[in-house]
Amino acid sequence: MKFKALSIFFLLAYAISWLLWSPLWLPFFNVKTEAFLPYQHGFGGLGPLLAAFITTVIFDGKPGLQLLWKRLFQWKPLTWTAIAIFLPFVFALLGGLMARFSDGTSPDFSKWAQVTSYLN
Known part of the structure; x- marks a missing residue:
């Protein structure tokens, strides 16, 4: 079942x-x-x-x-709530650091989370 x-x-x-x-x-x-x-x-x-x-x-x-x-x-413990809220940002920053160290360019965060970035 x-x-x-x-x-x-x-x-x-x-x-x-x-x-x-x-x-x-x-x-x-x-x-x-x-x-x-x-x-x-x-x-x-x-x-x-x-x-x-x-x-x-x-x-x-x-x-x-x-x-x-x-x-x-x-109610969930505050630790898990904080992890759920902040972990996506940590992953985004880690990805940016990996891009910086791999090819020397920094990601452009000025258009981060804008819908137009998905439609172009």
Whole structure:
């Protein structure tokens, strides 16, 4: 039963994410799409969250959904919260340092996290 639930979760997570990202990648296959939202690339990250809720409803019903919702908002230790918030920035800086030491160029952080950098 756990394998089946995990398989459904991964299938849904990928399907939802790629569906939300489809207006961004379909033009590369000469498919016309409507204009997309400014931060639509971020919406694909909601795929695993939505898949978790759907999978929980399918396999555990309402009690499982209530437990998931409760655990989602339980207070986590401050250490883990800090790690979750700051680790992406640490990775970005490490990547910049690696680029600096590998070819001598510094990354341009002035356009960091702008949507236009993904659309050009």
